[in-house]
Amino acid sequence: MDAGKPRSISAARPSGRGAPGKRPQEKQGASRKAGNVERKQAILRAALSVFAERGFESARLDDVAARAGVAKGTLYLYFDDKEKLFEEVVQSEVSPILDRIGALASARDMPIEKILEALFQVFEKEVLGTERKHLLRLIIAEGPRFPHIAELYFRNVIGRAMPLISRMAAQAVVRGELQSDALVRFPQLVGAPLLFAVVWDSMFARLQPLDVAGFFAAHRETLVGKMRRTRP
Amino acid sequence: MDAGKPRSISAARPSGRGAPGKRPQEKQGASRKAGNVERKQAILRAALSVFAERGFESARLDDVAARAGVAKGTLYLYFDDKEKLFEEVVQSEVSPILDRIGALASARDMPIEKILEALFQVFEKEVLGTERKHLLRLIIAEGPRFPHIAELYFRNVIGRAMPLISRMAAQAVVRGELQSDALVRFPQLVGAPLLFAVVWDSMFARLQPLDVAGFFAAHRETLVGKMRRTRP
DNA sequence: CTTATATGACTGACCAGTCAGTCATTGCAC
DNA sequence: GTGCAATGACTGACTGGTCAGTCATATAAG
Numbered sequence: 001m002d003a004g005k006p007r008s009i010s011a012a013r014p015s016g017r018g019a020p021g022k023r024p025q026e027k028q029g030a031s032r033k034a035g036n037v038e039r040k041q042a043i044l045r046a047a048l049s050v051f052a053e054r055g056f057e058s059a060r061l062d063d064v065a066a067r068a069g070v071a072k073g074t075l076y077l078y079f080d081d082k083e084k085l086f087e088e089v090v091q092s093e094v095s096p097i098l099d100r101i102g103a104l105a106s107a108r109d110m111p112i113e114k115i116l117e118a119l120f121q122v123f124e125k126e127v128l129g130t131e132r133k134h135l136l137r138l139i140i141a142e143g144p145r146f147p148h149i150a151e152l153y154f155r156n157v158i159g160r161a162m163p164l165i166s167r168m169a170a171q172a173v174v175r176g177e178l179q180s181d182a183l184v185r186f187p188q189l190v191g192a193p194l195l196f197a198v199v200w201d202s203m204f205a206r207l208q209p210l211d212v213a214g215f216f217a218a219h220r221e222t223l224v225g226k227m228r229r230t231r232p
Numbered sequence: 233m234d235a236g237k238p239r240s241i242s243a244a245r246p247s248g249r250g251a252p253g254k255r256p257q258e259k260q261g262a263s264r265k266a267g268n269v270e271r272k273q274a275i276l277r278a279a280l281s282v283f284a285e286r287g288f289e290s291a292r293l294d295d296v297a298a299r300a301g302v303a304k305g306t307l308y309l310y311f312d313d314k315e316k317l318f319e320e321v322v323q324s325e326v327s328p329i330l331d332r333i334g335a336l337a338s339a340r341d342m343p344i345e346k347i348l349e350a351l352f353q354v355f356e357k358e359v360l361g362t363e364r365k366h367l368l369r370l371i372i373a374e375g376p377r378f379p380h381i382a383e384l385y386f387r388n389v390i391g392r393a394m395p396l397i398s399r400m401a402a403q404a405v406v407r408g409e410l411q412s413d414a415l416v417r418f419p420q421l422v423g424a425p426l427l428f429a430v431v432w433d434s435m436f437a438r439l440q441p442l443d444v445a446g447f448f449a450a451h452r453e454t455l456v457g458k459m460r461r462t463r464p
Numbered sequence: 465c466t467t468a469t470a471t472g473a474c475t476g477a478c479c480a481g482t483c484a485g486t487c488a489t490t491g492c493a494c
Numbered sequence: 495g496t497g498c499a500a501t502g503a504c505t506g507a508c509t510g511g512t513c514a515g516t517c518a519t520a521t522a523a524g
Binding site for chain 1: 286287289290369371372373374375376377379382383386390391412414415417418420421423424425427428431432434435436438439440442446447450451453454455457
């Protein structure tokens, strides 16, 4: 071994970290601090894909680093540990959903049928149509062992969406659009098919595809009552 | 933490160093003789509780052995490896559900409302009320990484229940008990709240309990249409 | 004694997290 | 503008602990 340099005795530094042009080259002002946002985002994206694919335990941080195009040590410049990284992945994906929920609130006076249609459509496009669907499955899978994450998700998404739906349903009942107050008492009725669609998609789609749009439509139909008009 | 790719299925016989003789009597695909059914069941029970609690990856076979009251080596007299043990746990819990599904088939001529009521009740008692609920969550969590298990579950449970429900719904439509054929086209509508209840229970019950019986009743109410208001 | 079953210390792969070392960039002196 | 020291983001070989799976040995059964 070539001793000489400190660093243990195996300073064999092979390729001497060849990869030269790797520096981010931040824009002017350069926040060279530990805060290269772009790189952090790259890590988060890589982490989502690895976690989604393998689950929290089997996800290897070496893979995350590789996919993000950084060295493993770099991960620790941005995140305290694996668990924290996972939390931030969840957080970062939950935020956009929050916005969508907010948008819903403003649609309060539309007919309930339209609202549900819009809601399901957003879900189909923004969750089922993206990697976010894996995140949802991930939360289900790991939630029980990460109460903190379950709580985060509940407080930010579920806990906000439920009362909102309940309130809109109540208005619909008053307006005579809904015959039953089932949806008022159990806004979860809206969430069930969403969850189901995600699970089916990730597990059984391969064995038997589900016509998600049709499924959602059928569900809306039962919710709204669709009183089979026989002729006005 | 094995990695799924390297270890596990891959051969990679670690130790052994040119083992003296081949394995004892390797019974290909199954454990050796190992005929004590009671002990095997004890191991399966222990494994279910450990897997349910930690997930497949984090589950430690030392824990399974301890809970089953045997030594770790004993596990390998009954199961080839961790993955096989997991599969058998699933298999052993799926079987009883199969019986229930069979029983449903004979109730084909009851009013759809009664059938659904019975179905939901069975689920509440036999799944939500037992450790089996954890299994369901486990399947969701690990299914994507164990296609074999997802398929097993699909073929034995989902794939059988769906057509059955569809057929019963069709009869109900003919009898005029259902105004819409939504349930015929999407028997999954019945499964959605079941799945949802399991997930809610394991993740959010602590934060906001769900009145499962009420939830199921509300869902039945929307499905059946409860024709209160009528057409013009 | 021979065979079936059980045990648990042990082996080696595996991986989260660490840290000594590197080097592009920046800032200061001339 | 040129030279050079300081900075700190980045790297990846390494460590320490964990755990699936093994096997020499022990015990029970026949």
